[in-house]
Amino acid sequence: MRILIIEDESALRQRLATSFEEDGFVVDSAPDGTEGLYMGREFPVDVAVIDLGLPDMSGMEVIRTLRGEDRDFPVLILTARDRWQDKVEGLEAGADDYLAKPFHIEELKARVNALVRRSAGWATPVLEFGPWKLDTRSQQVTLDGGEIAVTGYEYRILEYLMLHAGEVVSKSELMEHLYPDDADRDSNVLEVLIGRLRKKIDPDQSRRPLETLRGRGYRFGTPRDT
């Protein structure tokens, strides 16, 4: 998952970035609206957290501009004022949720995860595919009720593939959403990760939920049957 964070207070921005990175997000962070808008336009962002009180252009303006350009990833606004005026304006401008400062990082993460899931069309926090369940709240993966221990990256890969279940996800798409731009994009690493994940979610290699389509990418399961 690739998250865009636009927040002018550097301590908070860095802390949020670190915190989301720890959860396996690829983080693009910007200290002002102009840079944030650039990132929102150029990067394959999955979700954005935007502070309304930015020094140059307002967060509202950033959202409006992005929405005007058909960038439809979910947006959560952070506001220090917590006024209904701002909530209504922000949501009307195209934001999907808001959180008042000071927030707990755990709550922000929960909201962000819910937004990502919802934008993929899931109404419930638990993604269910046959024997597999992925709980977006606790970030747990279970097989037939038994928990599977996955790393942050593995979880993100699986979550991304499950949210796009039935679709072919190319390697580069997966890389873009899971690795920062400056990281060493060695597709072998991804293949290794996928291989490890495959073993974990399908220990006896009988169900094969995660297909590799040679030259095209990966696909999780059949089109979802919800």
Next chain:
Amino acid sequence: MQSLRGRLLVAGSIPLLCFFLLSAAMLDRALREYARVSFEDRLRGVFYGLLSMVDYHPDLGFQVTSALPDPALRAFNTGLYARITLGDGHTVWQSPTIAEAGFDLPPPPEVGQAGFTFIDAGQAHSHAVYTFTAGWEVGPGELSPLNFYVVQDASAYHREVLRARLGVLTGVLVIGGLLLFIQGLILRRGLAPLRQIEGDLLALEQGQARRLEGDYPREINSLASALNDVIRGQQEQLERYRNTLSDLAHGLKTPLSVVRAELSAHDIDPALREEIELQVARMDELVDYHLRRGRAAGRLLAGETVNLAELAGQVRDSLYKIHRDRNLHIHVDISPGLHCIGDRQDLLEVIGNLVENACKWCGREVEVRAAPEAGGVVITVEDDGPGISPADRRRILGRGERADESAPGHGLGLAIVVDIVELAGGRLEITDSALGGAAIRVWWPGESPA
């Protein structure tokens, strides 16, 4: 208090009325005096004629010699009579018809004196009597009194006097009424700017205008511009205040966010973490409470007209978006024409917090209604949640104790609403809803006819 125009009209009319009553009385008096004198003059003329006809003969006594000067004295039904008597009451001459008329003639005056009086005054057939007693020299040094009576039917006279008096009265009434009317017109025109400013103030009060725009005369123009300054000052101050509070909120809350974020990222003593968390939460709530309270506009000189259905619709759409997963049903039942007078942000904050709170507690149903009541608007928000206990109701409606002890839940949001509503001069009630949960009823002063 009586209107200025009424007071001026009454004050101006009293001297006018006195003047007219006095002049009417004086005119009436002069008129009657004049009529009486001219009537007397006429009868005196007849008397002189009579006098010239009387002659004295030592053997024959008094005699009426020549023909009568006024034939009416002899004819019937003319209303003019005369009688001449001696001092002892013996009639020398009289009109042939006077006996039939049967007057009680007044006693004769002293010799050389004239009298003029009305007999049977006030009755239908009143008569005027002119009397004169002449001292006639009947011998050397011997004077014999000779009484003359000239009587004239006075009903015509009375009729004329009455008609003249009526004429005078009518004239006075017409002129007086005309003057009062003109005075009213002058006052109306003179006080028109006051009526204009009164209407403009009403428009201001009803949210149809944000300032006094009229072209007023010099005397009240300064008042109007002073009032405009106050209104603008209030609006600017509110805006400045809100901006300052916004900056303050941003300035305080972002660092608090940093503290919280750092706290979660570092491995520190759990007791210390809990203590810092608690203090951050307390600061946040206290700051939040006072910032939100400080942001309330309260009573405004010139509030704006706010469309409640539109506002509630915005709140509903926002909450639908936020609670997309919950399948909520927020039913807004507000007539599209219903308008409130007040500050838009205040009203948005009231409706937003009430509906947000209801959404937090409801099962699925939330109902928002508004209707005019007692010069204001009642906004009701109900839900099908667990309701609010009497103890919580007291806590929410009680003042002063909230900021410290507000627990998550029904606390802060409702407390803010209570404050905003009370600052605007409204009321808030918490009751039970037919849906099963809580019903919050807010009476907001100022329904706009717009």
